Amino acid sequence: MIRAERLQRTCVPAVDEVLGVPLKVLDDGFVRVVDYMGSDESVVQAARVSYGEGTKKVSEDRGLIRYLLRHQHTTPFEMCEIKLHVRVPMDCWRQWIRHRMSSVNEYSTRYSVAIDAMQKTSPDAWRRQSADNKQGSSGSLDPAPGKRLTEREAEVHRLCREAYEERLKAGVAREQARKDLPLSTYTEAYWKTDLHNLLRFLHLRMAPNAQQEIRSYARLIGHEIVRRWCPLTWEAFLDYRVGGLALSRLEAEIIARIARGEPKAAEGLAEQAGWAKGKKNRERAEFDEKLKTLGLKAPWT
Amino acid sequence: MIRAERLQRTCVPAVDEVLGVPLKVLDDGFVRVVDYMGSDESVVQAARVSYGEGTKKVSEDRGLIRYLLRHQHTTPFEMCEIKLHVRVPMDCWRQWIRHRMSSVNEYSTRYSVAIDAMQKTSPDAWRRQSADNKQGSSGSLDPAPGKRLTEREAEVHRLCREAYEERLKAGVAREQARKDLPLSTYTEAYWKTDLHNLLRFLHLRMAPNAQQEIRSYARLIGHEIVRRWCPLTWEAFLDYRVGGLALSRLEAEIIARIARGEPKAAEGLAEQAGWAKGKKNRERAEFDEKLKTLGLKAPWT
């Protein structure tokens, strides 16, 4: 049915070029590709097992990959696998490790002395608490207080490391001595995942509301690694997931009223949904943003 | 930090009412709720652990659940679990079992004699192969050929069961005797999953392009069970996932041109994307559908 023939492993020269090369992130972090399996072609091959057909022209491959991504046919993307070696502050790693569909081996501070590096903040890199996003930041601190905080940070790092080394010297077990290391301490790990789960990671962690630190890693992995590895998938991902826009049933209905020149009807729908004029409403505020993107005007503004 | 107090288990009377009751599907299938854990409240509780705050008013719960679903903050939905007892033709079960994030114990035809029931097709229930969807159906066969196929189906069922029973009688092991049972043979299983993964199942299997058989199960589970169990989540799911509409970056840009009265610019974008007029293009055809829903007119039609 399906043609069986001798094979060579899929190989992506653009990735081979950077294999093992540490790509720098933050003040002392990096990401290196250690190994990979598959490519855009493997996605296509897996999707085509359904049809009992061999691979076709690149232009059709592109169309197929876009179709799969658009319709969330995600299993073919699982056929590609990548293994990275990363160096990350533990604080950032706490977010990273939440992605369960991956394999991980982390540097052990039970077995070995903790890496002697902590993420440092330069005086101009202290970010202000965002006023309207309780879990975000926006803008940065003035230089004077920034400088003071940076000095204080150095003091904290120094004391924490000293205390750590005193404990080791006194014969305390590494597993216990480490207990007061700051979250900014760097760790290293091998992290392996498949392309489908990597895209989920990137979608979440490249987003503007992701924390800046992990966003730096995610953007690097996306723009420098996935782009080389699976360029067709990467393009489709940018178009549909990153640049895409999702409308709820209600939002689509309101837009239809606006588009047909029935602003009263549009307003009526909004009111029924509890989007009363004047009153603050997060869902309507998000919709206003979408309307702006779509070049449409809300009747209630 | 978080208030700890004595608790009673979350209880949803609307589900308790149907606990254990077989809800019928197809000619001889069913779905029964056997047990569950959590409710809309548990989703809210899990989301609020972030804020160190207790539960608030129902109206805020609704807003929070909608927010979580809209922004794909999926982990709080994992806090609810449900266990179903289902009776399903094996053909349908082959699709069901593809959802890996679940726990399953199936009736064993190695251990016991296979269930003596196969899904039957009435003369008017033979569906035509769809012309434009290679993996779908549309419309149904005429009564005359339908009748003939139904008779033939009975013949197949009879022979398969006879052969199965002959083998058992001759002393053949059940594990081997079953090898030629038709895919329409009913099986039973306990199937347990969490609310997040159940919604993924429903999204995929309630969709118009899902096969009719599994769609019947999915619609029943959604409309009869999830609606009772987690009504706020169910409402949000219908609004955002089932009734929602996703636009790619390009589609949003073209719509903005159309909305601003710049049909030429809109056409230009479409052409750049390879959506040449006249030529058949699946992506553009899908976009035309979306424009219709949004009450907008494509400049190229």
Added chain:
Amino acid sequence: MIRAERLQRTCVPAVDEVLGVPLKVLDDGFVRVVDYMGSDESVVQAARVSYGEGTKKVSEDRGLIRYLLRHQHTTPFEMCEIKLHVRVPMDCWRQWIRHRMSSVNEYSTRYSVAIDAMQKTSPDAWRRQSADNKQGSSGSLDPAPGKRLTEREAEVHRLCREAYEERLKAGVAREQARKDLPLSTYTEAYWKTDLHNLLRFLHLRMAPNAQQEIRSYARLIGHEIVRRWCPLTWEAFLDYRVGGLALSRLEAEIIARIARGEPKAAEGLAEQAGWAKGKKNRERAEFDEKLKTLGLKAPWT
């Protein structure tokens, strides 16, 4: 900390030799390696990330791999991935797909006409129902009844296929026409998993109580593929998992009494546990087997 350097992908010539080559199983099935990532070395590398050390001598690699497997440190084995293309009867595939930690793309009989091949049973290959294992088989049928069942099997296959083709001819959708195909119908799939999960699959499916069909696949994958791919892991797997023997706390205590020449005490322990002499008891029967393997004699026999 950890040395970062330019890399080449891990390559295992012994696997490359068979890449794409169909290895035959059953009357019409096969397994082909399509791609892989990693090797024994990658297991070692992942384990060593803990220690901040590079790879050492092969003899130490072997010791480390054995240690990891012995102590169920399973995560380093997840660093190796393999992708197979398999052709399997659906009946067997129903067992295969129960292994959830894997990625799958199966040939679609909604999209394409079902593969025209069903697993056939030769007259001497009908297995008897096991008397003491309700879900197993042992020995085979006499030639005369075997011949009769094989002829009957051909009849079933013929009718099922005819009915299937009649439906297609009458214009019935493929997704429905397939409903009465026998479970013996061959399907094909890409199946990808990691080494840790592959070993779990093999452990379960190579076992003497696994069904013969899937056991044939598992043995082939183990002895022909994993042995080539990760020879040190394979050897350790055979020693600890396949050839290993697990004793419960009670069993260990009874053995200690036997070894110290205290048969009365041994018997006392057995009795306390409800292993009364004479009465049939599955747990004790299994223990008797273990004693035999260990060259020890139960005092109660």
Added chain:
Amino acid sequence: MIRAERLQRTCVPAVDEVLGVPLKVLDDGFVRVVDYMGSDESVVQAARVSYGEGTKKVSEDRGLIRYLLRHQHTTPFEMCEIKLHVRVPMDCWRQWIRHRMSSVNEYSTRYSVAIDAMQKTSPDAWRRQSADNKQGSSGSLDPAPGKRLTEREAEVHRLCREAYEERLKAGVAREQARKDLPLSTYTEAYWKTDLHNLLRFLHLRMAPNAQQEIRSYARLIGHEIVRRWCPLTWEAFLDYRVGGLALSRLEAEIIARIARGEPKAAEGLAEQAGWAKGKKNRERAEFDEKLKTLGLKAPWT
């Protein structure tokens, strides 16, 4: 086939008694059961779906559960689910979160101010680095150095918290301000998992070589919660997993020689395996321990 009848949810009074009650761990941690689904009975029910039979007597339930656990038929144990609310130092949480088959919602220090509590070490609780286990501890420090380290710990905690609060006061975003919190800072989370995966967690984390902190949590969850919730499963778990002993093929063969009074043959096998006398060998050292437990004497000692 399987009897379908109206049901009431499974209820375990012994767990209901402690529902919501914080069970104390370490100096300021706790574990609370928030909800659960299923019981020993649900394990049995799931296993019996295979046989198309209803529940039987308790004594048979016990036998069945022991059989399932002994033979690693793990899926029925997945039918039980438990949700805990835990308060844990982040250092310990880093190990906990490695168990991927679970659902988690953690207190967010992006959204809220970090919990103002860090795990403290009393002067007599500093553990020495183990000499023979690179990742363990054994014994404790003398009082004098212990006292000095405890004072120093307080200093570290004070400075870290001050620096944290200064940052907040200066308007720094919570997501960044937290970066130098010590790993000893307490966090809270809802953690939900099924009984099978909970047993894996307990097996690993109750083990003598697990770190003391997480071992305290694991022992509490096991002895105080699982014991109440699923007493038959708990008993079987202690017998087979915790108290069990695994022998490799080689070890079983050597024991057989010893038991048959053939010490030369036993030694020969050991030598072939590279367990040369005199030379240090971890595998043989572990075997010597096993022999001791089994009341047998190695011919090479």
